[in-house]
Amino acid sequence: MSPSPLPPLALTMGEPAGIGGEIAAGAWRALREGGPAFFLIDDAARLAGVPLRRxxxxxxxxxxxxxxxxxLHRPLPRPARPxxxxxxxxxxVIxxxxxxxxxxxxxxxxGIVTNPxxxxxxxxxxxxxxxxxxxxxxIAGTGRPPVMLLACPELRVVxxxxxxxxxxxxxRLTPALIAECGRLTAAGLRQDFGIAAPRLAIAGLNPHAGEDGTIGTEDRDIVAPAVAMLRAEGxxxxxxxxxxxxxxxxARPGYDVALGLYHDQALIPIKTLDMAGGVxxxxGLSIVRTSPDHGTALDIAGRGIADPGSLVAALRLAVEIAAHRRNSAR
Incomplete structure (x- = not known):
């Protein structure tokens, strides 16, 4: 017996002065025929450019x-101005x-997809x-710290x-912090991406990963012990x-996810590879959550030029993750 269809995804309004409404309309145009289906929680009076159904x-x-x-029409206290x-x-918004x-x-x-x-x-x-x-x-945690993962077809980073x-x-970097992030990432890849034995590549902090302590000792003293801890756990x-x-x-085909030790070390590569399609x-949440990998773009809001590609990718990935979770729960 085939499983029942998944319910639609919930898309939040995001910043009303930003591009959330525009990219929601663009995502509907891209997905209306093949799905996945979603509904928008927003003020219908501020939306334009596509047919709407309250x-x-x-x-x-x-x-x-x-x-x-x-x-799902939820009026704003004040009219939004791009x-x-x-x-x-x-x-x-909240x-x-x-x-x-x-x-x-x-x-x-x-699951939920959150506009910026x-x-x-x-x-x-x-x-x-x-x-x-x-x-x-x-509001949707599991008692363990959540992990932010950025994904595109060529790369996943944390x-x-x-x-x-x-x-x-x-x-703030310690072997325990890096190892805990690695554990949570591995568990998330198993649950949400269906990867039975995730392969984690952990970046060094210093140039050339420290060159055995000659360019800084952090890689030898902090990163290497974290890797050893994770390997000892299988x-x-x-x-x-x-x-x-x-x-x-x-290098990328040799691992399933790369762990960067700080924000830009992880985000620069994925945004360089696929700024429009990153998710x-x-x-580690009790629900599925994805989001476009960009901001509110206030500078172009209302001009009709915002690219919905990242939101389309976020909606597609959200339903894939929801299906993985449902299958793993059986």
Whole structure:
């Protein structure tokens, strides 16, 4: 007996002054015939350019999706103006995330895809979290730290440290921190990507991975012990690998995910390879969550030139992960 179809995905509004509405419309155009189906939690009055269908429940989305973009209409406190932030709308942005998470937890959405938020606007309204990932860990976590993974067809990367000054990120690196990130990443690849024995490539910190301590001792004293810990647990971890060679076309087929020790070490390679198609995935949540790998693009909002490619990729990957999770739970 074939499994029942997955429910539609929930797409959040993101920053109303940004490109979220435009790329949602573009994603619907790209996916209307073949799916996956999704519905948008947003103010329908601010959306334009495609046929819309106001729905009362997620269950209505699949039937109308080929003809119109389904919208759970949630009015904004103030009209959104492209490129002009208004903290008064921040509560609606957060409410859309909360509603999407609740629907996914209830099984009424296969997962959530989050349009980019503008953290400065949320901070002005009292938002107390560094970003989406940390907030989702609070409302949809599993008791373990979430892991931010960026994926495109050519590469998957995980930054061990994320949004913090480089000096602070390096000071925070320990064998235990790197090993825990490796463990969580391996578990996430098994659950969400169906990779039975993930291969982890862990970047060195210094040029040439320190050259046996002659260009800094961190790789020898911090990274190598973390790799040894992971290998002792049966995880196929390799490193420290010189970061200037590990992302080449010849090297990439040798691993399933690369762990960078700080934000840019991981994100520069994937954005260079596929800026338009990269996807942000949060591993370790109780629900499926993906997001486009770009920001709100306030400078081009409202001009009709935003590329929906990363959002399309995020929607497609979200439904693939949901299917992997369902299959592994049987």
């Amino acid at each position: 729905i009362e429940a997620p269950e209505e989305a699949a039937n109308c999706f080929p003809e119109a973009l389904p919208v 490129g002009q932030l208004d903290p008064a709308n921040a509560p609606a 409410a859309a995330i909360n509603e999407a998470v609740a629907l996914a937890k209830a099984g009424r959405a296969a 938020i503008q953290k400065s606007a949320l901070y002005a309204a009292g938002f107390a979290h560094p970003g989406h990932t940390e907030y989702l860990a609070e 930054p061990v440290t994320i949004h913090e000054p480089l000096k602070q990120a390096i000071a 995880i196929d971890a390799r490193g420290p690998i010189p970061p200037d060679t590990m992302f080449t076309a010849k 942000n995935v949060t591993l």
